[in-house]
Amino acid sequence: MYDCLVLNGCTDGDKDGNFTFIGGQGKSVIDYCALNNDWHDHITRFEVQSKNFSDHMPIVVEWADNMTSTVKNLQLIPRLKWKKNEINLYRNNLDNNLSLLNDSSDSTELLSNKLISCIRNSANKPTSCRNKSYKQEWFDKECMKARNKSFTLLNAVRNSDCQNLKQWYIEENTRYKNLCLKKKTEYENQQALSLSQTKDCKEFWKITKMINGSNFTIGLGVSAEDLAGHFKNILCGKSSDQFLYAEPLLTDEILDSEITFAEIQAVILKAKNDKAPGEDGIAYEFFKNGTEALIIKLKSLFNDVFNKQEVPTSFKTAVIFPIHKKG
Known part of the structure; x- marks a missing residue:
């Protein structure tokens, strides 16, 4: 009726139709990816990933895009860090x-x-031996260890019908999420305390930046040439060689x-x-x-x-x- 194709179980990367839901109520395929038949030949990858962020496993779809963009991303030289x-x-x-x-x-x-x-x-030059950095400041080695254990059990549950194994995974995943919540709360409380004790504007904005992060919107839909022309007209104006x-x-x-x-x-x-x-x-x-x-x-x-x-x-x-x- 809708001329659609379900990718689950019939696409490279998911030939066996992996479970998309693993939770306390059981395992099943309840999350589907459907698209128009005309797009099928453009699909390059379909995968149901093993992630324990939710009981629903994330679905990843990639397709070939033949469209070209006029926006040029200019790669800046890495900033030298003063020591x-x-x-x-x-x-x-x-x-x-x-x-x-x-x-x-x-x-x-x-x-x-x-x-x-x-x-x-x-x-x-910076050496190759650097401390491993995580996306979240509060996420440390203890969180990573609990996460890896939960991931290991999740992969085992996907390939087994053992109820004891499933219950073990649920308990470890709950422990991992509670640990993350505890670490995050302690970190935010510490940052709030530091923020209340700042003595000048520089220290205040430094801590604010650590809390909020530095997020830049990439992809303005405006070409680099148009941006350069705009700022050239504003900053340079008319000039004369004489x-x-x-x-x-x-x-x-x-x-x-x-x-x-x-x-x-x-x-x-x-x-x-x-x-x-x-x-x-x-x-x-x-x-x-x-x-x-x-x-x-x-x-x-x-x-x-x-x-x-x-x-x-x-x-x-x-x-x-x-x-x-x-x-």
Whole structure:
């Protein structure tokens, strides 16, 4: 009548028709996935997964999509993480890398790229031995152990009619859910206590971010080119290649002189920590804790930009995150 096809039990990945419900009342296939016959040839995967989030097992369906999108996802370079305990290692690496840098005849573009590479290569790379992180802050090893035990029993129940095994699974799954609820409640109470004891705005928003997380809406339905054009019109406006000077032309020996080592050092020291980096992923901390050799190279770069009137691409590039606000 409706010209539909039920995928359960007749699709690759679920030829045997796995149970979609496993609970205290028994096991059965009560959750179905049906679609129009015209879509059958586009299905690439159908699977009933073994998850204990609910008595109903989740159904996963994937299909081929031949539609193309004009939205381009630009992959940013991973942000370098500053580590205070490795400052000496960073400074030694930086001096060694800068000593090998030959920039006598480089363009401002090439010199800028070389300095970025030197800083990134001097930062200590993260090791592969990292503590396992979980999606939820309160979810720890104890929760994971209980979850794995529940999953193991769930898979055994799917392939057996043993009532004792089913009862064991129900008890372990209940214990796992109660443990998660306990951990979550304790974590939220601790965060609420920390929030009530904050002394400044920075600490308040840091804890708020930990509680709410950083969720970004991906896929605006707007192409990257349209977004770039929109912000270019707002931020750049109209420009002219010709510079017009009002008579008389004023000059100042101090302002027109070359940028000095002391000026660059003063600006770097005023920069704030914990700020978002640019496209290169290098935060202010890597400049503030750099060596004199780095400031000398920066001095050479900035004066070349001023004298040659060549601005590197990285100086003209910004990372912009459109943030949706209600209302």
